[in-house]
Amino acid sequence: MSTTTEPRGSAGATVEAAPTPVVRVTVPKRSLTSELRAIKIVWRREIIRYRSDRLRMVTTLVQPLLFLFVLGSGLQQLSAASTHGVNLKTFIYPGILCISVMFTAMFSAASIVWDREFGFLREMMVAPIRRSSIVIGKVIGGATVASFQGVIVIALAGFVGVPYAPLMIIGIFILQLLLAFTITAFGVMIAVRIKQMQSFMGVMQMIVMPMFFISGALFPVANLPGWLAVLNRLDPLTYAVDPMRRLVFNNLSISPQARAALDPGVTWFGWHVPALLEAGMIVALGLVMLGIAIWEFTTTE
Amino acid sequence: MTDGNGTREIANPVAISVRGLVKNYDEVEAVRGVEFEVATGEVFGFLGPNGAGKTTTINMLCTLVTPTAGSASVAGHDVVHERDDVRRNIGLVFQDPTLDGYLTAEQNLRLHAELYGVQSELVKPRMQQVMTMVGLWERKDSVVGTFSGGMRRRLEIARGLMHSPRVLFLDEPTIGLDPQTRRSIWEYIGELKEREEITIFMTTHYMDEAEWCDRIAIMDHGEIVALDAPETLKAGVGTDRVTIHTDDDDATIGALADRFGIEARISEGAVSFGVPQGEEFVPRLFAEWDPALPPIKAVNVSRPTLDDVFMSYTGSTIRDAEEDQGKDRNRRMMQMMHGARR
Numbered sequence: 350m351s352t353t354t355e356p357r358g359s360a361g362a363t364v365e366a367a368p369t370p371v372v373r374v375t376v377p378k379r380s381l382t383s384e385l386r387a388i389k390i391v392w393r394r395e396i397i398r399y400r401s402d403r404l405r406m407v408t409t410l411v412q413p414l415l416f417l418f419v420l421g422s423g424l425q426q427l428s429a430a431s432t433h434g435v436n437l438k439t440f441i442y443p444g445i446l447c448i449s450v451m452f453t454a455m456f457s458a459a460s461i462v463w464d465r466e467f468g469f470l471r472e473m474m475v476a477p478i479r480r481s482s483i484v485i486g487k488v489i490g491g492a493t494v495a496s497f498q499g500v501i502v503i504a505l506a507g508f509v510g511v512p513y514a515p516l517m518i519i520g521i522f523i524l525q526l527l528l529a530f531t532i533t534a535f536g537v538m539i540a541v542r543i544k545q546m547q548s549f550m551g552v553m554q555m556i557v558m559p560m561f562f563i564s565g566a567l568f569p570v571a572n573l574p575g576w577l578a579v580l581n582r583l584d585p586l587t588y589a590v591d592p593m594r595r596l597v598f599n600n601l602s603i604s605p606q607a608r609a610a611l612d613p614g615v616t617w618f619g620w621h622v623p624a625l626l627e628a629g630m631i632v633a634l635g636l637v638m639l640g641i642a643i644w645e646f647t648t649t650e
Numbered sequence: 651m652t653d654g655n656g657t658r659e660i661a662n663p664v665a666i667s668v669r670g671l672v673k674n675y676d677e678v679e680a681v682r683g684v685e686f687e688v689a690t691g692e693v694f695g696f697l698g699p700n701g702a703g704k705t706t707t708i709n710m711l712c713t714l715v716t717p718t719a720g721s722a723s724v725a726g727h728d729v730v731h732e733r734d735d736v737r738r739n740i741g742l743v744f745q746d747p748t749l750d751g752y753l754t755a756e757q758n759l760r761l762h763a764e765l766y767g768v769q770s771e772l773v774k775p776r777m778q779q780v781m782t783m784v785g786l787w788e789r790k791d792s793v794v795g796t797f798s799g800g801m802r803r804r805l806e807i808a809r810g811l812m813h814s815p816r817v818l819f820l821d822e823p824t825i826g827l828d829p830q831t832r833r834s835i836w837e838y839i840g841e842l843k844e845r846e847e848i849t850i851f852m853t854t855h856y857m858d859e860a861e862w863c864d865r866i867a868i869m870d871h872g873e874i875v876a877l878d879a880p881e882t883l884k885a886g887v888g889t890d891r892v893t894i895h896t897d898d899d900d901a902t903i904g905a906l907a908d909r910f911g912i913e914a915r916i917s918e919g920a921v922s923f924g925v926p927q928g929e930e931f932v933p934r935l936f937a938e939w940d941p942a943l944p945p946i947k948a949v950n951v952s953r954p955t956l957d958d959v960f961m962s963y964t965g966s967t968i969r970d971a972e973e974d975q976g977k978d979r980n981r982r983m984m985q986m987m988h989g990a991r992r
Contacts, residue, residue: 371779371845371846372776372779373846374768374769374772374776374812374813375769375814376738376739376766376767376813376814377738377767378735378738379734382767383767386764386767387767390760390761390764390765394757394761397753397757398752398753401752464750467747467750468744468749469749471744471746471748472750472765472809473765475712475713475714475737475742476737476762476765476766477734477738477767478765
């Protein structure tokens with residue numbers, strides 16, 4: 350620090366220790382550009398933090414691997430008769446991919462609770478930007494991180510008998526991206542209201558596990574008991590698992606009976622819900638929850 | 651607002667103007683009608699015990715809390731109706747840390763620059779300047795989580811300056827820091843005052859630090875009880891403090907009352923009292939001291955400090971005031987302030 354002010358030889362007597370010129374910055378008025386910049390940096394922060402957190406990458410991967418290889422291989426013994434020769438791991442693969450994305454997305458959303466607890470949220474709240482930019486940046490960031498996780502699970506497809514068909518991979522990638530967005534929006538919507546990490550974790554367990562179990566990630570959605578069928582059709586995750594499973598099954602060479610038993614498709618009063626509508630519902634739901642999250646965030650002081 | 655040469659808006663002579671500012675939290679009147687003005691380039695201190703309403707006032711000026719009544723303008727903009735304009739022109743250093751401990755120092759500052767829309771080509775030079783000032787440029791690539799408390803506070807100050815704010819708010823900037831860091835923070839403030847056209851508004855409950863301010867406002871129970879330059883305030887007390895050590899404090903107090911008509915009391919283990927001209931009083935004290943009385947072992951005369959100023963306006967020392975205000979009320983206030991902050 351002090352090296353710059355040392356007199357330089359004989360010239361030191363005449364030369365005033367010139368201070369470095371002050372770099373002056375002016376903060377521009379709020380504009381679309383400044384909002385986009387803010388969104389981008391909030392998004393980048395999520396990525397930087399994910400990259401530096403190797404442990405999180407590993408831990409969020411443990412659960413899907415457990416489900417897929419331990420539960421899948423174990424239950425295979427019991428279910429071999431009823432799956433018409435299809436490996437149970439192949440069957441539950443789309444569901445496991447969804448839950449994996451979902452967990453990562455919820456954890457990303459949880460960072461808003463951390464940010465509040467550790468005070469960093471305040472730094473963002475006092476900046477001359479819209480609160481919505483913070484929320485949008487967070488949601489896109491969380492969605493990006495969650496879809497990284499999705500990509501890892503997609504890479505595992507070959508181990509569970511799912512072929513690496515390019516179109517299927519692209520389709521699954523897009524679907525899991527939409528899911529990641531919607532679940533992050535959902536998580537942020539909840540996180541905005543919650544002040545403590547423990548409460549958020551509790552709420553998350555209470556919501557995520559039932560959503561997962563009800564969604565049909567682990568069972569076909571036809572011929573369910575009435576009450577479960579109703580819950581299943583109400584569960585948003587159903588509409589992510591179903592089209593993903595259809596994509597996977599389109600690329601398997603299996604008997605029509607097996608297809609009908611394992612991939613019956615979601616029906617509303619007997620009407621088969623098309624995959625595009627299902628994807629559209631996921632997006633619409635995500636946008637609604639993003640809207641609610643923004644509204645909540647702008648109204649809290 | 652800026653032309654090609656990068657000159658700034660013509661500086662308003664008044665940086666902060668506050669009129670009848672009130673903030674109530676339920677039944678608690680945290681701030682009760684505060685009024686003051688801060689001139690551009692001034693270092694203005696808010697002095698008072700915890701729970702006196704300092705943080706609430708600062709939060710209102712920073713647009714974080716909406717006033718219940720009254721108005722305030724900062725850097726020429728209304729804090730309620732022109733929030734964004736206020737925010738563009740202020741820098742904030744909070745009492746609680748607000749850094750991202752998982753990012754490096756540089757990443758934290760870059761994030762700030764992006765949020766404030768600092769021109770890309772100026773981010774690096776400005777960052778170097780502010781980080782050099784607080785002596786952290788060499789540590790720019792370290793993760794903030796590895797920094798000590800003092801380093802974090804210094805980094806927060808650097809960050810608050812990233813966007814060249816016209817007014818810098820420092821809420822208890824030296825609380826909980828070691829004396830060396832406290833001193834260096836005051837050095838930065840002095841340096842800033844010289845180099846940048848900046849107004850500094852700070853709160854503190856360290857009396858010795860308030861002396862560094864150009865002017866201070868003493869706040870107690872949500873009101874400003876005194877406002878002036880520290881020297882003027884101290885002169886206003888009008889008495890020096892004399893402390894006498896003897897073996898019998900009670901006899902000494904009695905003798906002072908009988909012979910000199912002085913009301914003394916025991917403070918920090920010695921007999922203490924105030925007289926207008928301390929140095930002139932001491933010879934008289936010895937000349938008239940009855941040999942029968944316990945002999946005087948030591949005498950100390952001190953100029954009034956801000957502690958005395960605080961005492962003369964509020965009737966208690968700042969430490970007593972903090973205890974008196976009741977831990978209960980304090981806790982409630984703290985909770986509310988935290989709630990508002992989040």
